[in-house]
Amino acid sequence: MKKKVLVANRGEIAIRIMRACRETGLKSVAVYSEADTGALFAKYADEAYLIGSAQPADSYLNIKKIMEVARETDCFAVHPGYGFLSQNPSFAQACEDQGIKFVGPSSRVLALMGNKEAARREMKKAGIPVVPGGDRGVSELGEARSIAREIGYPVMVKPSGGGGGIGMFRVDSDDDLRKALEASQRIASSAFGVGDVYIEKYLPNCRHIEFQILVDSHGKAVHLCERECSIQRRYQKLIEECPSPALTPELRREMGGIAIKVARRVGYENAGTVEFLLSEGKFYFLEMNTRIQVEHAVTEMVTGIDIVKEQLQIAQGQPLSIRQRDVHLNGWAIECRINAEDPLNNFMPSPGKLRGYRSPGGIGVRVDSGVHTRYVIPHLYDSMISKLVVWGKDRNEAIIRMRRALYEYIIVGVKTNIPFHKAVMENPRFVAGELATQFLENEASLLEDMRRIMEREEPLGEKLSEVFDDKKRRAAISAVSAVLQMPQYKRILR
Ligand code: MV4
Numbered sequence: 001m002k003k004k005v006l007v008a009n010r011g012e013i014a015i016r017i018m019r020a021c022r023e024t025g026l027k028s029v030a031v032y033s034e035a036d037t038g039a040l041f042a043k044y045a046d047e048a049y050l051i052g053s054a055q056p057a058d059s060y061l062n063i064k065k066i067m068e069v070a071r072e073t074d075c076f077a078v079h080p081g082y083g084f085l086s087q088n089p090s091f092a093q094a095c096e097d098q099g100i101k102f103v104g105p106s107s108r109v110l111a112l113m114g115n116k117e118a119a120r121r122e123m124k125k126a127g128i129p130v131v132p133g134g135d136r137g138v139s140e141l142g143e144a145r146s147i148a149r150e151i152g153y154p155v156m157v158k159p160s161g162g163g164g165g166i167g168m169f170r171v172d173s174d175d176d177l178r179k180a181l182e183a184s185q186r187i188a189s190s191a192f193g194v195g196d197v198y199i200e201k202y203l204p205n206c207r208h209i210e211f212q213i214l215v216d217s218h219g220k221a222v223h224l225c226e227r228e229c230s231i232q233r234r235y236q237k238l239i240e241e242c243p244s245p246a247l248t249p250e251l252r253r254e255m256g257g258i259a260i261k262v263a264r265r266v267g268y269e270n271a272g273t274v275e276f277l278l279s280e281g282k283f284y285f286l287e288m289n290t291r292i293q294v295e296h297a298v299t300e301m302v303t304g305i306d307i308v309k310e311q312l313q314i315a316q317g318q319p320l321s322i323r324q325r326d327v328h329l330n331g332w333a334i335e336c337r338i339n340a341e342d343p344l345n346n347f348m349p350s351p352g353k354l355r356g357y358r359s360p361g362g363i364g365v366r367v368d369s370g371v372h373t374r375y376v377i378p379h380l381y382d383s384m385i386s387k388l389v390v391w392g393k394d395r396n397e398a399i400i401r402m403r404r405a406l407y408e409y410i411i412v413g414v415k416t417n418i419p420f421h422k423a424v425m426e427n428p429r430f431v432a433g434e435l436a437t438q439f440l441e442n443e444a445s446l447l448e449d450m451r452r453i454m455e456r457e458e459p460l461g462e463k464l465s466e467v468f469d470d471k472k473r474r475a476a477i478s479a480v481s482a483v484l485q486m487p488q489y490k491r492i493l494r
Helices: 011-023 040-044 063-072 089-097 107-114 116-125 141-151 174-192 249-266 296-303 307-315 395-408 418-425 446-467 473-484
Strands: 004-007 027-033 047-052 077-079 155-159 169-171 197-201 207-215 221-233 236-242 270-279 282-289 332-339 356-358 365-369 384-392 410-412
Touching: 004 011, 004 063, 011 027, 011 040, 011 307, 011 365, 011 384, 027 040, 027 063, 047 063, 063 089, 077 307, 089 107, 107 116, 107 249, 116 155, 116 197, 116 249, 116 282, 141 155, 141 174, 141 197, 155 174, 169 174, 174 197, 207 249, 207 307, 221 249, 221 296, 236 296, 236 418, 249 270, 249 282, 270 307, 296 307, 296 332, 296 365, 296 384, 332 395, 332 418, 384 395, 395 418, 410 446, 418 446
Parallel strands: 004 027, 004 077, 027 047
Antiparallel strands: 155 169, 155 197, 207 221, 207 270, 221 236, 236 332, 270 282, 332 384, 356 410, 365 384
16 A cells, blocks of 8 residues: 655645655645635645634644544655644654654754754854854843843844744844843744743844755765845745855855754754854854755755655655765756735735736746636735746856746736846846845835836736636636737846
8 A cells, every 4th residue: 555644734835745745656645724625735635634724723733633634544654844833843742652754853853943042052062153142041131131232232132932033123222122022022922832032143234044954864964055045024035046156165065064963963854954144254053944944946956856755755764865975056046935915015915816827937947836827815824826946057047037937927816026026136236146134125226126117017917907807717818828928028138
């Protein structure tokens, strides 16, 4: 009998995981909520089970129901994807208790790395460079004040239980510390169930570099080089690339070695990511992400290694199929996260029905998504429509290819951040590879450039809404060809 994997996630990442299952002779079992009854991922699976209402707590966060399905369908493993239960030690523990393999590290490692302050302390002990900061969490203002004064403003107040930016605040002076401390503690309590926070020196205008690693159950470890994720908005990553324009082969080797050391220090197993800040040639450990990440595809494009397939092999106790000397960088990959959000209204989510949808393709283009024409993007989940990933022989080719792909992309019915991505791909600083965590703050003209792009495309938008009418389904087909003939879509992009 074929072995089965339960995929405890939805959307594009659920499909990504099931594709790897199919290519390796594994069967996939989907669990889905009432909001996803028509979703592609539930149809792609070999078996699919409705487990609850659209509310995440009732379905995608419902450990009891998910484990029940895993048991009843005889799954040997559960793949949690990203978000939802992917970093939840209780979920990993439930799997361990029932003899089902959690595709990820042990519950013990999840708990340790989930406490960002404890992880930071552990890495400091191991001699790994960390951002200057306190050696303990802080609970009251006096303590916070003395640490902040010692390391010097500006500082960052960060929730211990968090990661990914939730509840993080930059503080520039004593006067603002109380408010930030209280806000961070409050958000930490409600989002992570623990109000603990810690303080680090704020490193301005650095780069956010993360290393992809793989560790098998025999203790063999490799790194798959880095991704640069400096372009974020409210700590939401928007554009990622592999490799980083900032790393030399020497620095890559050094940081990659440290990333592996981080994993070994805690007995890590499976795929993971070690995050660093890079500032003036010096790097600092930030946190470790104990899951497959949204942006893993850029690494796959450049290394040729199927990271999810490796995860599934590791979970079956097989040794890594690659050694460090088999890992090579070939060309350049860039990812744009295509979100249903309104660029003219502070990028607020814009869920709803995709009345018209046609994704780009052709050489060097990969689109990972779980949507289709007439799909309704539910409002209860994240607003990502797809990941648009391109490969080029070098960074310049990748940028031009990304522009070409963005102009081929047709999405009608919801607002998207495609105009934002078009503006970034034409921004001189971006093109020069001058990326930094403050890129979006510093590029004040970027939103203006984006508005100009939107104005230029306005007639097209109107035409599209007209032709992608639900009652004229056949018209929609000719609309796609009409769109591709429009001058706005025929711009010379290099
Ligand atoms: C920082 C930082 C500067 N100094 N910590 C953001 C997400 C989380 N994983 C870590 N993040 C950062 N932590 C210290 N001590 C800068 C970032 C950061 C960032 C900050 C503002 C705007 C964009 C950013 C992009 C990447 C990282």
